[in-house]
Amino acid sequence: MQKTLVACGLAAALLAPCAAGAHATLDHDRIPPRTSPTTLAVVAAGGDMRGHDTGTTATAGDIAVEGAWARETTPGARAGAVYLTIDNGGDTDDRLVGAASEAAGRAGLHTHLMEDGVMKMRPVEAVDVPAHGGAALKPGGFHVMLTGLKERLKQGATFPLTLDFEKAGKVEVRVKVEDIGYQGGHAP
Numbered sequence: 267m268q269k270t271l272v273a274c275g276l277a278a279a280l281l282a283p284c285a286a287g288a289h290a291t292l293d294h295d296r297i298p299p300r301t302s303p304t305t306l307a308v309v310a311a312g313g314d315m316r317g318h319d320t321g322t323t324a325t326a327g328d329i330a331v332e333g334a335w336a337r338e339t340t341p342g343a344r345a346g347a348v349y350l351t352i353d354n355g356g357d358t359d360d361r362l363v364g365a366a367s368e369a370a371g372r373a374g375l376h377t378h379l380m381e382d383g384v385m386k387m388r389p390v391e392a393v394d395v396p397a398h399g400g401a402a403l404k405p406g407g408f409h410v411m412l413t414g415l416k417e418r419l420k421q422g423a424t425f426p427l428t429l430d431f432e433k434a435g436k437v438e439v440r441v442k443v444e445d446i447g448y449q450g451g452h453a454p
Contacts, residue, residue: 269300281316292309292403293446294306294347295432302341305316307357310320311323312428319380322397324433324437324438324439324440325436326435327356327431327433327435328354328355328356328357328358328360328434328437328438329352329353329354329356329395329434329437330352330353330355331350331351331352331353331429331437331439332347332350332351332353333349333350333351333449334348334349334350334427334439334440334441334442335349335350335441335443335444336348336349336412336419336441336443336444336450337416337419337443337444337445337447337448338385338419338420338421338443338445338446339415339418339419339446340418340446341418342418343418343419344381344413344414344415345409345411345412345413345414345415346370346415347376347405347409347410347412347413347436348365348367348373348403348404348409348412348427348441349401349403349404349409349410349450350403350410350439351400351401351402351403352393352395352400352401352402353376353387353399353400354395354397354398354399354400354425355398356395356398357398358397358399358433359395359396359397360395360397360427360431360433360434361393361394361431361432362375362392362393362395362401362430362431362432362433363375363391363392363396363430363431363432364428364429364430365401365410365427365428365429365430366427366428367410367412367425367426367427367428368416368425368426369385369416369417369419369425369426369441370408370413370414370415370416371413371414371415372412372413372414373410373411373412373413373418373427374391374410374411374413375389375392375393375408375409375410375411375447376388376389376390376391376408376410376411377390377407377409377418378406378407387411389411390408391430393408393433403419404450404451405409405449410427410429418445419443421443421444421445421446422443422444423442423443424440424441424442425440425441425443426438426439426440426441427439427440427441
């Protein structure tokens with residue numbers, strides 16, 4: 267069963283500016299349960315979430331966190347990054363203000379930015395999660411940086427991560443460790 271969305275609808279608004287007369291076609295068999303606006307946009311863009319175990323959705327108040335993953339680390343690596351999707355179904359903006367994990371000595375919020383032609387990673391105070399919207403922590407953007415890893419992150423393993431939201435409070439998620447070259451469920 268297929269359904270057509272007008273490009274100016276939800277998926278297109280998340281992907282790119284609206285083009286007159288454009289449409290996106292969604293195959294409902296490719297849309298996972300409890301689909302977030304971000305995931306819907308990925309599927310509308312032709313991405314496929316099948317075969318990617320995003321684990322369970324963890325919630326607190328109006329905040330839902332899903333699809334937490336990290337890449338496998340090389341032997342001796344002391345740092346890693348976690349990526350995930352946050353949805354805010356409420357009427358009030360919220361902010362991700364911190365993180366913690368027993369897998370590492372420290373977990374912090376970071377982003378990548380371009381300075382003088384060089385890509386650099388910088389800590390950030392918080393990640394905004396707008397009302398009726400969301401935030402995607404993904405490669406090349408916002409992420410949870412794990413430093414002082416207690417052991418190597420191995421493909422197929424999982425570990426707990428606690429996210430701290432300004433209004434919703436704490437949310438504990440399970441992070442799935444993927445292959446070292448993994449780019450996310452919607453990699454081109």
